[in-house]
Amino acid sequence: MLENLKDTESRLREIDCPICKSHVFHIDPRTDKTADIYNGQCANCRYSFPIHSDVALFTLSQPDTLMLFKSIPCPSCEQRGVTLECRVQASVRDSYYLVTCNNCTHPFVERAWMDVYE
Numbered sequence: 674m675l676e677n678l679k680d681t682e683s684r685l686r687e688i689d690c691p692i693c694k695s696h697v698f699h700i701d702p703r704t705d706k707t708a709d710i711y712n713g714q715c716a717n718c719r720y721s722f723p724i725h726s727d728v729a730l731f732t733l734s735q736p737d738t739l740m741l742f743k744s745i746p747c748p749s750c751e752q753r754g755v756t757l758e759c760r761v762q763a764s765v766r767d768s769y770y771l772v773t774c775n776n777c778t779h780p781f782v783e784r785a786w787m788d789v790y791e
């Protein structure tokens with residue numbers, strides 16, 4: 674579950690729409706509560722993509738990501754170690770992690786290089 678959809682929406686501004694390169698997205702608050710998947714949509718071209726908030730399940734199924742999140746440096750305080758909040762599958766090739774710094778709670782977006790589905 675995403676605790677604050679408006680907050681998540683504003684954080685999506687760091688992401689480019691894969692279609693029109695716009696930076697404004699809306700998140701549909703209606704979601705399948707069991708799947709924990711939200712629908713994000715570009716405010717400009719209406720392109721839509723899934724936002725996964727099943728982070729506990731995701732890190733369990735992909736243990737490598739735990740090491741990854743421990744090694745991501747914060748752009749604000751430069752300490753390493755973040756907490757994953759959700760994953761944004763913007764397109765087949767563009768996937769992002771919305772994370773928060775464990776040290777200073779600075780929120781930022783990390784490109785998910787390991788999360789490319791072939």
Ligand SMILES: [Zn+2]
Nearest residue numbers: 690693715718
């Ligand atoms: Zn767009």
Ligand SMILES: [Zn+2]
Nearest residue numbers: 747750774777
């Ligand atoms: Zn920090």
